[in-house]
Amino acid sequence: MKSNEVWNYIHAERVQMVDTWTGLLPEQWATESWCGGWSVQELAGHIVAAAEQTPANFFKDLAMAGFQFNVFADRDAKKNAAAGPNELIRRLAARTTTTNHPPAPVVAMLGEIVVHGADIRRPLGLTDSPPTAALVAVADSWKNSNLLIGAKRRVAGLRLQATDTDWSHGEGPEVSGPMYSIVLGMSGRKGAYADLTGDGVALLARRP
Numbered sequence: 001m002k003s004n005e006v007w008n009y010i011h012a013e014r015v016q017m018v019d020t021w022t023g024l025l026p027e028q029w030a031t032e033s034w035c036g037g038w039s040v041q042e043l044a045g046h047i048v049a050a051a052e053q054t055p056a057n058f059f060k061d062l063a064m065a066g067f068q069f070n071v072f073a074d075r076d077a078k079k080n081a082a083a084g085p086n087e088l089i090r091r092l093a094a095r096t097t098t099t100n101h102p103p104a105p106v107v108a109m110l111g112e113i114v115v116h117g118a119d120i121r122r123p124l125g126l127t128d129s130p131p132t133a134a135l136v137a138v139a140d141s142w143k144n145s146n147l148l149i150g151a152k153r154r155v156a157g158l159r160l161q162a163t164d165t166d167w168s169h170g171e172g173p174e175v176s177g178p179m180y181s182i183v184l185g186m187s188g189r190k191g192a193y194a195d196l197t198g199d200g201v202a203l204l205a206r207r208p
Contacts (some may be wrong), residue, residue: 001137006106007099009134013113014051014096016128020121021089029085034119034191036070038077044088045080046073047116050109051095053102069148108147111138115187118180122191128180132165135179142186143169151186154207158200160186173200 021044029041038046065072080088101109114130115138121128139160142151160169161176175185177196184192185204193205 003106006110010110010113011096014092018089018093028124031123033123034189040120042077042081043116043119046077048080048088048091049076050112051092054100055103058102107137107141110134114138118184132179135183136167139183149187154188155186173203174198175200175204
């Protein structure tokens with residue numbers, strides 16, 4: 001998939017995220033997300049940080065965090081979250097056409113917004129369904145990469161089989177289900193495992 005196509009999907013997902021955030025109640029902002037022990041509001045802060053990031057600022061902030069990525073990400077998430085929901089909505093809305101990003105492949109930004117969409121919506125009982133082409137692009141990138149989320153290691157020795165599109169990967173005990181659940185499983189989101197079936201699901205669930 002070409003870079004401009006990936007950005008089109010990223011921008012569309014950000015628009016959907018802004019719409020989701022706009023409708024949230026205070027107690028929903030305080031709900032624990034599926035990501036790293038962050039609340040929905042803290043994860044929103046992380047999403048805004050990624051959307052505003054540039055290579056220069058990334059390396060500067062990472063160095064200030066002692067080159068510990070988790071520390072760096074947590075600081076930015078909580079700093080931005082403190083600005084409050086209205087400001088988070090405004091700032092993400094301003095990033096629905098921009099193409100700045102941290103020093104990573106553009107498809108990594110697509111994976112970020114797609115997975116974090118589920119991290120926020122599913123604990124709140126909200127539905128989401130990113131385009132299949134976007135999900136396939138993310139899965140194709142992750143199946144051969146351990147960058148940040150360790151997807152390649154997590155699915156090694158398993159056969160992944162989407163049930164709603166023509167996509168599969170690997171050999172071994174099968175993990176099958178909707179493409180979105182496959183992507184979430186590749187990222188280690190344990191909440192998605194209930195949507196998956198096959199002899200390989202238990203093995204996948206045991207992997208960090």
